Amino acid sequence: MDARLHLLPNGPAGPGPRRADATRNHALLLDTARRILDESGVEGLTMDKLAREAGLGKGTIFRRFGSRTGLLREMLNEIESDFQRRFMSGPPPLGPGAGAAISADAVTRLIAYGRERIELLSIQGDLLRASEEIGDERYSSPARAVGLLHLRILLKQAGFDGDIEVASFTLLAALEATLILYENRAEHISMQRLADGWELLVLKITACTS
Amino acid sequence: MDARLHLLPNGPAGPGPRRADATRNHALLLDTARRILDESGVEGLTMDKLAREAGLGKGTIFRRFGSRTGLLREMLNEIESDFQRRFMSGPPPLGPGAGAAISADAVTRLIAYGRERIELLSIQGDLLRASEEIGDERYSSPARAVGLLHLRILLKQAGFDGDIEVASFTLLAALEATLILYENRAEHISMQRLADGWELLVLKITACTS
Structure with missing residues (x-):
């Protein structure tokens, strides 16, 4: 080796x-x-x-x-690991910070998660999109599993009153690199509008009881 | 020919x-x-x-x-054309029916759109998923364009107070064949739960003003 x-x-x-x-x-x-x-x-x-x-x-x-895919995978792992560190243990609003009341914090962190993810896609989007095309990892990659778990914890803390599992998939699908880059490049929707759209989505699904 | x-x-x-x-x-x-x-x-x-x-x-x-892809495309076109006929001019709740008040009807039709799409995916999912893998048509296929337009019209009629374009992409992403089949087959979330999750999503984003 x-x-x-x-x-x-x-x-x-x-x-x-x-x-x-x-x-x-x-x-x-x-x-x-x-x-x-x-x-x-x-x-x-x-x-x-x-x-x-x-x-x-x-x-x-x-x-x-091992291969070009192996190289891309390693580069992706670095990016995803860094992002994970930030949302799991970094400073607010993306990370938990220290001492904040959990129930007040979850909606802010959900909003920050999408905003920071869209920001990351505006820089590393091509590489992250490539990951969605490597093998069958689009939905089963470790990075995605960590993201889903994170969203589920925050949805629960935010008092989401529906099917948290289904909602976490919906939220993550809205942030897929392939989709965000298509919206931005082919449909000319600015990253700012996409981030604002994410924030509104989070506010609506957490603030509103059906 | x-x-x-x-x-x-x-x-x-x-x-x-x-x-x-x-x-x-x-x-x-x-x-x-x-x-x-x-x-x-x-x-x-x-x-x-x-x-x-x-x-x-x-x-x-x-x-x-022309090719195997051409054959799959023609089979897909039949399915999508039939679905389009149903949501554009068929009977309620999916279609407009006749004489109903537009503003009362849009949320019901949005809910029916997702429910019927998930039902269609439970029968024709493999074929519809294949269409998401044909070339670069995942987001730019004519069927998708019609679906987006339909969702935008209904969101507007339902009084959605945010960025309708972004919201239409989010909603359609939640109904992608690749995602729905992954949720159902790999994560064992029933089609019923997925349909209920869709309904809750629609209710929250249309009923709740931010």
Whole structure:
């Protein structure tokens, strides 16, 4: 699994320096991949281009990530993990903060969840949309499962009086990368309008008893 | 474009009988395709199997539908056209009926739209889900455009006080075949619960002013 083994068959015997090299290569590859993504989009991020721009062998890259899908998956994991940290333990209004009354806080956090997600999609949308096209992960990815659970907890705290499970799917579907990018790019609905639409949806389904 | 030309190079010269044959073949192929779909699902509907079970040449089928995608598209068009007829001009509660007061009727029709769509998905879900995977039609298919327009008209009639365009996308996303089938099959949420969840969503976003 050490990407340098192949490059340095006669290199130092101890694992220390080789591991440090591998870590450095790994960080270099991810940095380079992020830059290519910014410049050329998901389509432009090929293994050939990544090898050329990082100055490493293609073999190294494939051993490191398994495949282009593996590379995209790792980049996605970083983005989703960071987002999760923010909504699960970060500062308000997205995160719980400290000491706030739970019942007052849940609607604000629901609104912030969608607003921050739409903001994230306006920056990383192509990559996040790609994740919805990787295999059958569209609805069963770990990131989505965490998002659904988060929404269910907040809906319960907000006193939502309906089927929380169904409502969580509806809310998450409204924030799908594929949908948001279609609304924004093909239908020219601004991210601001999409965020305001989300806020209104949350207010209506939590504030109004049927 | 006449499917019989190839089968009957020395057949009757007039277009009449050949057209009648073509129409008959067309109906036979669609009937057979529907039966295969019921028995074996979308995956089981191959051009080979269709040719064998309809007793026609594969060439005839390809000339008629262009490709397997073309065949699926035509089957989808039939289903969507029928659904459109029902919600645009059919009997209430899905359709407008005759003489009812428009403002009282819109919420009922919104509820019926989702309930009937979920009912349709419980029967034709695999085929409708396939349409979401044909090319880039997931959001831009004509059937979807008609559905969005319909929802917008009803939201306006129901006095929805927010961004109608954004709300129509949110509502339609909640009824996507891919999502509904995932909720039902992978998450074991019954179609009844999904239909009730839709009704609550409609009631909350139309009855509640923010």
